[in-house]
Amino acid sequence: MNDAGRPTPAPRKLILLGRVTGAFGVRGDVRLESWTEPRAQIFRYQPWILRSANGAERELRGARGRDTGKHVVATLPGCDDRDAAEALRGTEILVPREALPPPAPGEYYWVDLEGLKVVTVDGVALGEVSHLLSTGANDVLVVRGERERMIPFVRPDYVTSVDFDTATITVDWDPDF
Numbered sequence: 390m391n392d393a394g395r396p397t398p399a400p401r402k403l404i405l406l407g408r409v410t411g412a413f414g415v416r417g418d419v420r421l422e423s424w425t426e427p428r429a430q431i432f433r434y435q436p437w438i439l440r441s442a443n444g445a446e447r448e449l450r451g452a453r454g455r456d457t458g459k460h461v462v463a464t465l466p467g468c469d470d471r472d473a474a475e476a477l478r479g480t481e482i483l484v485p486r487e488a489l490p491p492p493a494p495g496e497y498y499w500v501d502l503e504g505l506k507v508v509t510v511d512g513v514a515l516g517e518v519s520h521l522l523s524t525g526a527n528d529v530l531v532v533r534g535e536r537e538r539m540i541p542f543v544r545p546d547y548v549t550s551v552d553f554d555t556a557t558i559t560v561d562w563d564p565d566f
Contacts, residue, residue, distance in 0.1 A: 402486035402500050403438055406431050409482070412474035413462045419474045421454070421461040421482070429456040432463070434488045440481040495544070497551065499528075506557045507532045507540070510549060513564045515540075530558070538562070 407423040423431040437449045454463035468474055492498055499521045507515045507530065516534020521542065523529075528542040540562055541547050550559045 403483040404486055404489060404498065404500055405481055405483050406434060407461075407482045409463075409474075409477040409480045411478050412471045413460065415471045417464070417468040417470050417474045418454075419463050419465060419468065419477055421463050423461045427456065428461045429454065431461065431482065434484040436484070436488075438483040438485070439477070440483060442479050446483075501553070502530070502551070502558065504556070505551070505553075506555075507534075508557060508559055509564055510559055510561050515560070515562070515564060518558065530560075538566070 406425055407421050410420045410422050412418070413420045421431065423429070425431045425434070432452060432454055435450055435452060437452055438446050439449050440446045449465060451466045452463050454461060456462075465477075468477065486498070486500060489498065492501075502518050503520060505518050507518060509515065514534065515538055516532045519531045519533045519537075521528050521530055522539070530540045530542050530548070532538045532540055540560055545561075547560055547562060548558060549561050550557075552559070
């Protein structure tokens with residue numbers, strides 16, 4: 390509850406989709422590192438929340454751009470010269486979770502898995518998903534409980550079910566490992 394006695398709204402989930410890597414040309418365009426597939430898909434998800442290195446956030450609407458093959462280049466409202474573009478270097482590009490389409494069956498956004506309880510197939514509680522890592526071979530759940538565990542997100546070998554109704558991921562994992 391907040392001071393006025395009203396429920397405090399849940400913090401909105403933000404998804405990191407990319408970051409500004411520098412200026413492109415002299416007119417204020419920026420180069421982006423985009424983690425969408427394809428890379429130019431980043432422009433479909435707006436508004437953007439730009440987060441600077443010091444953590445300051447601001448909302449931006451109307452970003453447009455293209456994939457040049459070598460870079461993703463963006464034109465941002467209010468960014469009109471090379472100095473303004475260069476000042477954005479390192480700025481993260483996030484979007485509200487609700488701006489993304491629903492995942493395909495059997496696929497998940499990492500942010501949706503964070504905070505879920507993790508239990509073994511025998512009902513032993515291991516903790517909660519802190520975050521996920523990409524190893525190249527497969528994604529890994531980082532589970533924090535009485536200790537930290539790293540469990541490969543490999544279905545059905547290790548992850549047997551993901552249940553959002555109960556906020557639980559069931560794993561076939563030895564609790565002593």
